[in-house]
């Protein structure tokens with residue numbers, strides 16, 4: 001390992017919301033050392049590096065990827081930059097952890113997968129749901145046969161809208177709520193079943209004036225898709241920005257011999273009644289008075305901590321990236337969402353494999 005400490009050297013590109021999720025998680029990983037960070041906003045970068053004790057700062061990601069102490073480039077910038085940062089890292093011989101979605105277009109995602117394969121480098125797709133302890137436990141129970149064969153999965157992520165200005169314009173982000181939020185259930189459905197999606201039928205709001213609530217958002221603020229998997233299993237996935245009261249992530253798995261239900265965000269063991277409020281309840285919650293269910297530790301419960309520790313281990317021990325977290329999984333997840341968009345426009349089922 002090139003870091004003086006012998007740990008896996010991390011360079012984080014993007015120093016705000018997702019940057020904090022990654023930095024907090026790497027800080028908890030004994031085998032990782034955050035050696036560098038990058039943002040094109042100097043003040044934000046200064047605050048971020050000081051907070052996480054990161055010694056090297058770069059305003060240009062092209063410099064960070066060349067840093068000899070960096071083994072993994074963690075991509076936490078807006079969607080439209082994932083492709084160019086990943087390709088620059090690949091060119092510089094670095095492994096990459098890429099936030100969702102893998103890219104804004106199928107063409108870019110495919111190019112990324114091919115480039116990393118060609119160079120023998122790891123492209124790790126950061127689908128945190130696959131590492132969230134409650135969903136990991138649910139998968140163990142399903143794999144053990146507790147609910148028989150999976151017949152149907154219903155899964156969603158929803159909240160009241162993205163905080164990021166880049167998520168407002170399609171040119172920068174590539175889609176609306178179904179892409180940003182629905183990508184989690186889409187990826188999880190492939191992961192837990194081990195099956196490819198062969199047909200997508202979807203309905204989405206049309207963006208801007210056609211949205212339910214967010215009339216300034218170019219992408220949809222509500223999207224739902226019915227997926228058919230290769231073995232006939234059905235899944236309904238949903239992403240919406242019309243949910244008040246905090247981020248609501250739910251998964252229900254119906255099998256021939258039972259059912260598993262997971263409430264990923266409101267399942268806290270803590271109940272608080274406060275007449276004056278307090279600083280933080282859970283992601284996207286805008287009130288803290290009355291009865292609330294505060295998250296205990298979202299870095300852990302939403303999967304980031306385990307996910308990034310696993311990626312560090314993959315690099316340290318040169319292990320294959322687990323199914324569900326490979327570049328190809330990011331590509332197929334993007335294809336499901338793009339198939340949903342095509343289905344919604346054309347009013348017919350679309351096979352995502354035809355888009356890849």
Ligand SMILES: NC(=O)c1ccc[n+]([C@@H]2O[C@H](COP(=O)([O-])OP(=O)(O)OC[C@H]3O[C@@H](n4cnc5c(N)ncnc54)[C@H](O)[C@@H]3O)[C@@H](O)[C@H]2O)c1
Nearest residue numbers: 014015016017018019039040041076077078079099100164
């Ligand atoms: N897995 C999850 O649950 C999850 C949660 C939030 C965000 N994300 C993903 O993380 C990514 C970032 O989202 P965010 O919410 O942190 O966005 P953000 O707007 O909060 O932060 C983006 C960061 O990128 C920096 N940046 C922008 N352009 C840059 C450039 N050219 N060079 C260097 N830095 C640049 C900004 O300065 C900022 O630090 C998105 O792709 C988003 O989909 C994933």
